[in-house]
Amino acid sequence: MTTRRLMSSAAVAALTLSAAGAAQAENLTLCWAAWDPANALVELSKEFEAQSGHSMSFEFVPWPNFADRMLNELNSGGQLCDLLIGDSQWIGGGAENGHYVKLNDFFDREGISMDDFAPATVYAYSTWPKGAPNYYALPAMGDANGWFYRKDWFARPEIREAFKAEHGRELAEPTSQRELMEIARFFQGREIDGQTRYGVSIFTERGSEGITMGATGALYAWGFKYENTPGSYDMAGAVNSPEAVEALEFYKELYQCCTPPGYTNAYMEQSLDAFKSGQVAMAMNWFAFFPGLYADPDTGGEHIDFFVNPPQNVPASTLGGQGISVVAYSEKQDAALEYIKWFAQPEVQAKWWALGGYSAHNSVLNDPGFPDSQPFAADFLKAMENVQDFWQEPAYASLLLAMQKRLHDYVVADQGTAQEALDMLIEDWTEVFEDEGKL
Amino acid sequence: MTDVIATAADRAARATPPSVARRVRGLSDRAIAWLFVAPTIFLLLAINIFPLIWTIRLSFTNFAANRPNREVDWVGLRNYERILTDGDIWLSMQATAHFLFWTIALQVLIGFALAWLINQKFRGDDLWTTIIVLPMMLSPAVVGNFWTFLYQPQIGLFNYAVAWVTGADPSSFEMLGSVTLAPWAIVIVDTWMWTPFVMLICLAGLRSIPESIYEAAEIDRASPWRQFWTITVPMVAPFLMLAVLFRGIENFKMFDLVVQLTGGGPGSVTELASINLKREAFEKWRTGYSSAYAVILFVTIFGLASIYVKALNRVKAR
Known part of the structure; x- marks a missing residue:
């Protein structure tokens, strides 16, 4: 670094500090789910504290209670959170019920452009109505549902031979959902190192969003759509299309054939446990967990590899991830906006990725070195090209719980047929949209 | 024994400040009983009865607590049906x-x-x-x-x-x-x-x-x-x-x-x-x-x- 650069950096730092000194130092509370990336954000935010003079507190809630806790907080006009990294599906309710501050003027004033972020993340995490240039969040954490597997088992000669003898092809990362089931069946009940192993761990949780997030991985890959025409709420023929029925039957078969015993109410944590304890050959989970999985001393490193959700009729992945919003009930909105301004900087975003967060900033994602920066980075890029999200309507909770019930009744409780489950789901959703006055 | 109790009661009565004694003496037993029961009744009304009546009222509407801005319609017995x-x-x-x-x-x-x-x-x-x-x-x-x-x-x-x-x-x-x-x-x-x-x-x-x-x-x-x-x-x-x-x-x-x-x-x-x-x-x-x-x-x-x-x-x- 030249002397001139050093001096200018010092001047910028001095200006920032003096500006921070002039403004009132606040204690900001940032609310999010309790998981690996949240720890990375705590680390990252230390830089903000040093630069701005504000201090940061964090309220992290475990995933199963996250929606309940935070939506209650917003609905009651609570002031616990100044900043909230809320799920993508909350954006409709956040905007229409006045929980989130609209950020358009702030973005214009500070020169923050949404063109600098991956379009899929801007669409999913920031806009309401969908696709309209009304921004209620800054894309904070790109995420999708992906897969990981025991690379070391896949590489063993005796296992490879057995698989080839059974299926007439090499054992490799699956390139379709059907191949995924084939591999899962192959590992189900297989003795490896003297222990019985199982095929896959998938999401089957009933209470929050688990089984919906898992099953949509198959539904989207078969070409599932929520509506025949976007925005029409015309669901018959789309939600219960023959492809959707086939996909749901597939998911149930995968659950029945290839998961460990007792796997009836499993979500992120159980999936991680099943993999880390060496029970399963493959597992689904959010990309957000992949840095931690790769770092695991027993099942990470050379033991693990990752792949994107395999296509069937179309390439598709279930969207995860969140945007960061300023809570409308906060009395520290100026300081909260300062945080967003700081967070949107390309260099902060680069550091965010380096620490284990998933930046959605183009400067990070389009960096030529990005695909090789982590063993799962290329898959993440591939997944984000084809992500699909659940309804983001203000009534999303009713829509989600209806789907949870119908899917769990069919997949886990083995009641009725896939066709009946999807037909009843349309009835449930129609009732919700009628109550909303949208039908 | 009765005498002892009576003496103790007299002592307590004499120790009571005159203004309080006068005020209490002016109240009937029934009024004093109400005075003691009133806080409990008030709490019961506030914590149990009022929410119950409010719940019954809400049950005839399409109110959604998370949508404060939405218009609330009277739906009659539709929810029950x-x-x-x-x-x-x-x-x-x-x-x-x-x-x-x-x-x-x-x-x-x-x-x-x-x-x-x-x-x-x-x-x-x-x-x-x-x-x-x-x-x-x-x-x-x-x-x-x-x-x-x-x-x-x-x-x-x-x-x-x-x-x-x-x-x-x-x-x-x-x-x-x-x-x-x-x-x-x-x-x-x-x-x-x-x-x-x-x-x-x-x-x-x-x-x-x-x-x-x-x-x-x-x-x-x-x-x-x-x-x-x-x-x-x-x-x-x-x-x-x-x-x-x-x-x-x-x-x-x-x-x-x-x-x-x-x-x-x-x-x-x-x-x-x-x-x-x-x-x-x-x-x-x-x-x-x-x-x-x-x-x-x-x-x-x-x-x-x-x-x-x-x-x-x-x-x-x-």
């Missing part, structure tokens, strides 16, 4: 009825049997009583959590115990994951946790029976079996009925233990009415609809409990 014609609600009522019936039946039978055994006076009976009542001292969340481990098909002690007895493979059945076994799994846990409560009530009943009645029966050469049916059971019956009332009310609103164990699943086979209501009220935020649901549940419990209390009073009067 939708609930009473909703097949899923009836399924959850059936699950509640199954849970209620079997937990109460098992707890009464086992609780009474345990109380009878403990009442036989043997060495260490106090220690056994303490050990038996331990489960009901635990938090339902803790109980739910460790029973999920006990029921785990691969490592759960419960599965291994059943396998040891039956010779089946421990992983061949899933207590919490099977549609047929899960309703029984929650009955077993609740019975394990709350049988001691029924036992304690029965024990109080058994110990309240005067020994002289049994002595008289023995003089009349009544057999132990006859003594049991003509003395023990009738005299413990009011206590048993009280236990049934307590457990019935508690289990009708059972929530925490079952949520921890099954979350209402698999599918919806263990989704009891209170779990279903919570989902409607605080997850789907259908406040008007769930208010109607709550009113229906309240009327059901209140109605059944009233009939039951009348029956209990009749038994006590006998």
Whole structure:
């Protein structure tokens, strides 16, 4: 670094500090789910504290209670959170019920452009109505549902031979959902190192969003759509299309054939446990967990590899991830906006990725070195090209719980047929949209 | 003795400041009684009666607590009609009825049997009583959590115990994951946790029976079996009925233990009415609809409990 650069950096730092000194130092509370990336954000935010003079507190809630806790907080006009990294599906309710501050003027004033972020993340995490240039969040954490597997088992000669003898092809990362089931069946009940192993761990949780997030991985890959025409709420023929029925039957078969015993109410944590304890050959989970999985001393490193959700009729992945919003009930909105301004900087975003967060900033994602920066980075890029999200309507909770019930009744409780489950789901959703006055 | 009390009362009266004494003296007994009861009545009105009336009012609207800006419409009896014609609600009522019936039946039978055994006076009976009542001292969340481990098909002690007895493979059945076994799994846990409560009530009943009645029966050469049916059971019956009332009310609103164990699943086979209501009220935020649901549940419990209390009073009067 030249002397001139050093001096200018010092001047910028001095200006920032003096500006921070002039403004009132606040204690900001940032609310999010309790998981690996949240720890990375705590680390990252230390830089903000040093630069701005504000201090940061964090309220992290475990995933199963996250929606309940935070939506209650917003609905009651609570002031616990100044900043909230809320799920993508909350954006409709956040905007229409006045929980989130609209950020358009702030973005214009500070020169923050949404063109600098991956379009899929801007669409999913920031806009309401969908696709309209009304921004209620800054894309904070790109995420999708992906897969990981025991690379070391896949590489063993005796296992490879057995698989080839059974299926007439090499054992490799699956390139379709059907191949995924084939591999899962192959590992189900297989003795490896003297222990019985199982095929896959998938999401089957009933209470929050688990089984919906898992099953949509198959539904989207078969070409599932929520509506025949976007925005029409015309669901018959789309939600219960023959492809959707086939996909749901597939998911149930995968659950029945290839998961460990007792796997009836499993979500992120159980999936991680099943993999880390060496029970399963493959597992689904959010990309957000992949840095931690790769770092695991027993099942990470050379033991693990990752792949994107395999296509069937179309390439598709279930969207995860969140945007960061300023809570409308906060009395520290100026300081909260300062945080967003700081967070949107390309260099902060680069550091965010380096620490284990998933930046959605183009400067990070389009960096030529990005695909090789982590063993799962290329898959993440591939997944984000084809992500699909659940309804983001203000009534999303009713829509989600209806789907949870119908899917769990069919997949886990083995009641009725896939066709009946999807037909009843349309009835449930129609009732919700009628109550909303949208039908 | 009476003189001593009178003197003490006089002393207290003389020690009372004149203004207070004058004020209190000016009030009738009835007014003073109201004065004492008023705070309780006020609290009852504020905490119980007002929310009840408010809930009834909301039950005729489409109000959603998470949508404060949305216009609230008066929908008449539509919410009630939708609930009473909703097949899923009836399924959850059936699950509640199954849970209620079997937990109460098992707890009464086992609780009474345990109380009878403990009442036989043997060495260490106090220690056994303490050990038996331990489960009901635990938090339902803790109980739910460790029973999920006990029921785990691969490592759960419960599965291994059943396998040891039956010779089946421990992983061949899933207590919490099977549609047929899960309703029984929650009955077993609740019975394990709350049988001691029924036992304690029965024990109080058994110990309240005067020994002289049994002595008289023995003089009349009544057999132990006859003594049991003509003395023990009738005299413990009011206590048993009280236990049934307590457990019935508690289990009708059972929530925490079952949520921890099954979350209402698999599918919806263990989704009891209170779990279903919570989902409607605080997850789907259908406040008007769930208010109607709550009113229906309240009327059901209140109605059944009233009939039951009348029956209990009749038994006590006998």
